[in-house]
Amino acid sequence: MANIRKPIRVIQYGMGPIGCAAVRAMLTRKQLELVAAVDIDPQKIGRDVAEVAAAQRRLGIAVLPTLADALKQTSADVVLHTTGSFLDSVTPQLTEILGMGLDVVSSTEELSYPWADHAQYADAIQRAALQAGKTALGTGVNPGFLMDTLPLALTALCLEVERISVARVIDAARRRLPFQAKIGVGMTREQFEAEVSSGRMGHVGLRESTAMLCESFGHSVDSVRESIEPVLAEADMQSGGTTVSRGRVIGVHQTLAAVCAGTEFVSCTFHAALEAVDEADHIEIAGQPPLRIDLHGTNGDIATVAILVNAIERVVAAAPGLKTMRDLPPVFRW
């Protein structure tokens, strides 16, 4: 009897592509019970959650417009939150979730290590979590793992760490169209640069990952050097049924370096483009001993959905507060 644990009761908050994939994944896990789903899209409200998520079976649960509506119908332990990247828009959702007495695992990139650039939101979420006695975690593949948690964990093997470099190369041709749109595929250089200027172009998370690494080693970040450049087609290319003309954008090349005490301590490169060669992640730690790590297979939405769903049990078991992946025992496929 002692071995029979009740499943963890989960509410899915956000029924976009990642939320729907998370629903499909959770339906295969005995330890998790999906009890409700929330989305503001009128096209989804009222429809069966499994149908919206394109899952195999009907659940008999309709997508509801608010968390309060969901909690009128069911009790729950934790929310899997996948509605946006930025804390200015999602903080009210996160504090609402915590205030209703639920733990939360969120895909919000800025939540992965929010203190460096978003201390006021971090404080608000921390307060709400402690007041409710609940836990909040922001995680994902990147930020959340490849450029922060994993390099940090590898330094367990180092007596000294002088510099950390991480490079992520993604072949965008193998990713879904919204991802391609996000990295500017098909734009002119001018359109791309206008997006960069308005802050709407570029991968979200490099700031958070580098801040976690620097601060973990006791280094304060003096300055940050960031660049976001378009990758341009050298010849006409096919993508998703349409042609990208020579000279148009096929992706983004983004770098961020954090300077601590006068030297570049962390540098991250994010390169995502159609037909990028050598799709892989590379981590180099200059130190004693020097380490080099190459990973293959981490790309795509599968890994993002996996780490969100896999984190649920660690978050439910964690002490109250706003946590990062650095604070929790290793998340793994339960």
Added chain:
Amino acid sequence: MANIRKPIRVIQYGMGPIGCAAVRAMLTRKQLELVAAVDIDPQKIGRDVAEVAAAQRRLGIAVLPTLADALKQTSADVVLHTTGSFLDSVTPQLTEILGMGLDVVSSTEELSYPWADHAQYADAIQRAALQAGKTALGTGVNPGFLMDTLPLALTALCLEVERISVARVIDAARRRLPFQAKIGVGMTREQFEAEVSSGRMGHVGLRESTAMLCESFGHSVDSVRESIEPVLAEADMQSGGTTVSRGRVIGVHQTLAAVCAGTEFVSCTFHAALEAVDEADHIEIAGQPPLRIDLHGTNGDIATVAILVNAIERVVAAAPGLKTMRDLPPVFRW
């Protein structure tokens, strides 16, 4: 003022090569204060700890024969324990340490995940830890990280895990002579096989690593297939100033596969030989998505010493009990 933490007071227990290297490492860390060292070797007792460890400066602390002697002279928080690989001989030391009110980080390979093969020792250590309100951890590069914690942490990115394979290749020519002796360098095939038969040959830890992986995924291990084979010199070879003749042993090739529910779920290969090519660690996870990871630079005693010293602060902060690396937040270079 709130930021000024007192250093953690550490006793080094065991002044062999790893213990001495740990002493040198700890002397460079502001967060750690080495307050005593213990060893049973009459050649070391009474001598200055720093001199025995070949550290640059004198400490004014003599090596003492017992932990009780050390605690008559000083208070401490934690013991770094590096006296042996096997729980049958070190369990009394570990329960003594815990009974004296100290946390302990140990290099004992069998402690890294002791429940599968050594439940009675694990229970005794767990009881002693809980009774004292203190924490015990067994860690190291392997076991402790490369074949257990790291593959487990990588499965965070997986929706499904079908099989895990880890291979570690070490060029023994770059390791110290005691390591070469341990893997049989210079022996005849017959001598090597006699050592295998008597249980004195082979890397300790594959059982522990595979057990941690299998049990983390809820799989019980039906059976284990293990082989320990000599690697033989194809021609006369130079090593450490002496010649190894053609046909003599230059290293070990060891494999262990754990079968769960009729299929091989985990397989580990440990290959350590003079002039082994492609020194590296390889992790393959068959699953959704499939992952492949190659690491370079993890070999040598530096990494072993690093993970032991780096683990100290996590262990001091941990809840009481016998813990494994799976239970603690990621160890990193503090």
